Amino acid sequence: MRIALLAAAAATLVATLPAKAADLAATAVSLREKALVDSTAWNVVESLTTEIGARPQGSPAMDRARDWGVAKLKSLGFTNVHVETFEASSWLRGAESAEIVAPYPQKLQILGLGRSTPTPPGGIEAEVALFKSLDEMIAQPPGSLAGKIAVVTQVMRRTQGSEGYGAGVRARGGGVEAAKRGAVAYLVRSISTDDTRLPHTGGATMSGIPMAALSPPDAELLERMVARGKPVRIKLAMDSTYRDKAPAYNVVGEIKGREVPDEVVIVGGHLDSWDPGTGAIDDAAGIGISTAAAKLAGAQRPRRTIRVVMWGAEEQGGSGAAYAAAHKDDVAKIVVVSESDLGAGEIFNAKLPLGSLNHPAMRAFSGAVTPLKVIVSRSPAQSGGADTEGLRALGVPVAEFNQDVSRYFDLHHSADDTLDKIDPKELAQNVAVWAAFIYTVADSDIDFRKTAAEAK
Template sequence: MSRRLASAAAAAALLTGGQAYAQDLAAGAAELRDRALADGTAWSIVESLTTEVGPRPAGSPAMLRARDWAVAKLAALGFKNVHLEPFAADAWLRGPESAEVVAPFPQPLHVLGLGRSAPTPRGGIEAEIALFRSFDELLAQPPGSLKGKIAVVTQAMTRTMDGAGYGAINRNRTQGAAEASRRGAVAYLVRSLSTDDARLPHAGAMRQASDAPAIPAAALSVPDAQLLERMVARGRPVRVRLSLASRSDPAAPAWNVVGEIPGREAPDEVVVVGGHLDSWDPGTGAVDDGAGLAVTTAAAKLVGERGAPRRTVRVVLWGAEEMDSSGEAYATAHKAEIGKIVLAAESDAGAGPVWQARLPKGALDHPAMKAFATVLAPLKVVVSREPATVGGSDVAGLIALGAPTVGLTPDTSRYFDLHHSADDTRDKIDPRDLAQSVAVWAAFLYTVADSDIDFRALAGK
């Protein structure tokens, strides 16, 4: 009887302690939430980056300016251990580009070359097009069937709140040129992965085939993809002239820029967050990914201003995400400390307000995550029952090594109107939405960094 009473008393003490622990975390998270909603740091970061640097592809002179800007900005914001981590990036830089229909209805087309596109020969390429309304139609063509032609895929993208429409057709851009080349095509055009109706094409990277010639590839504006569909529907052969210049460097100098808020009790336990510093060249890289790096940087700064958290918060501004180079480099460089990386996540889905939180597997019922959830209602964020599996391309390598991640999902309903296009500029960002995202990230970072939550242990239950 006495043993049972003692056990009950111990359990009650643990419960009371857990409640107090969660209440303290919730109070701190709520304080940071409210401060973030009135804080202009993220907005100021995006303004500074887009004004003082502008577009910044990896391997370009602008990326050197972005590197120096990032070091100075993190230091000015009070981060410690600010430093560069160099690596070799796969760089591709655009030259002069043009496209036009030469027959049967001559008129210009608006295109942007895709990253890793081969340049056209001097004077360009002129050929008949073979148009497909879906990527599966292209895949259904037998080898050699597109010999001497320019393959065109005009499949439309669906507008969604969570970016699923982009994921559904991403292969059209990334794999299209390789599949067209395997079937004998001399070039590839794809309708931009976009939900807009402007005559602005959207850039992005693709991959050439290892078993077929590298061919020129470009994205068409949405109206121009529709124009080619209407021309083909008239039953006459359509001929296009395409000219794309570019240069590539598979080992261009690049850098991840790092700053930290050192932990007070467990500084070797690290929460890794950030956004990518590089961008495509048509716009100024405001929503992709100036907004993402601004949100995570501002959130970490707020956590540090409240006092040193228990664990270290590390902000990484990745230097070559658009060409898939920086994440792998970071994971390789930090493989030895993977067991001490408490969580890794990237903000890289625009400047819309966060509407959903997906927590690491098994973490929903932990007091720290319950504390986080209690502060979300005023921000109109729901906590999903589904665990987070994707934290951003720059942390994919860390996740593959075993690092837990979180999904703080912004509304992407408008993101793909702007993504990788000339319309990716700061005026498209609502500062209130940006502040809401900072509030969510700050509350989350605080509850993780100032607690002892072990996501790996929870996932194993």
């Protein structure tokens, strides 16, 4: 029944399009069906998480990931496989511990935040100043937190899209504000939606003081202790190493276009990860999705070149800017760029470049993904992912494929970011959407810059 309904929908779509667009639509539908049973993405994610594991920028594991990426792209048939080396900052975790020493001694579960300053040898001990929101802490005058450990217990809301994270992540950067008010350290409730005792790390702005994320239950524990009216004291010991410049790598592979190989569709995910888990959802999934989709679309020998980029320093920053700087003279030939970086949950919404919805190629794409319960938004794409921002600033069009992240932030940046959390069927749905998009763009003559100009 499902096959019959999909076939009927495809036939209806094809009948309403011009001949070339009808061919695009038929192939996009065929690619969608192939992607739903293709195991390439799963195999890529399994390989990266099993053979490499966590991949912090500047670590020996990241060097191994670079070599893994080159070997994997070559084994999948990509050409012009190469590494683009640049420099980016590197923060690597050392030993960490935290405990309440008074009034009710207990251990705390923490993870240092990227760019945290180490504590002095032997650690620090200080009284807590607790705030239930970042804004409450910022409202305090300069000097008011002198000698104290500032704690912010702001709760992140669970949402289907990334709005909850967008609103909540600001608190992770509160170390700078805490330091301005004299705090000797900064602790923040993990920017997460889970209820486990596993804290979630992430990048933060360098503040000159130790900074760490608390597990959600421990943040609530501190709230209850403070509410009892007795001073709460914490001992914190944290070690880490920081380099302003360390080798970093973007790994690149291509499938050359048959007619206009100098016009390029760029897709990818980021190869680096944080260290607590194995970087499965963030972002081995994106590597698997983009690579598998590009391989499927490229097998149809489209007109334009398809390029996969495994960006190498997204978490600590620098890979997107480095790629844009290295390719600034090529931007006129980059048709579109997009990054998969929100895990493996099903895509529920697609945003296309401005003015392109009614182009036959994008009508073919929309028809192919509608049976996958993807809403093609009438709002244009604004950001194609963190690593695309440098190219977007240079005028390259972007696309967005928004995934259901209602569980993603239970896992993200934590020890629970492991392969078993990925649903192979949901991963395949992502590949189907991406393959349809990559192919309909790469085998058409769509000019997103032109559609945007005409829409303004």
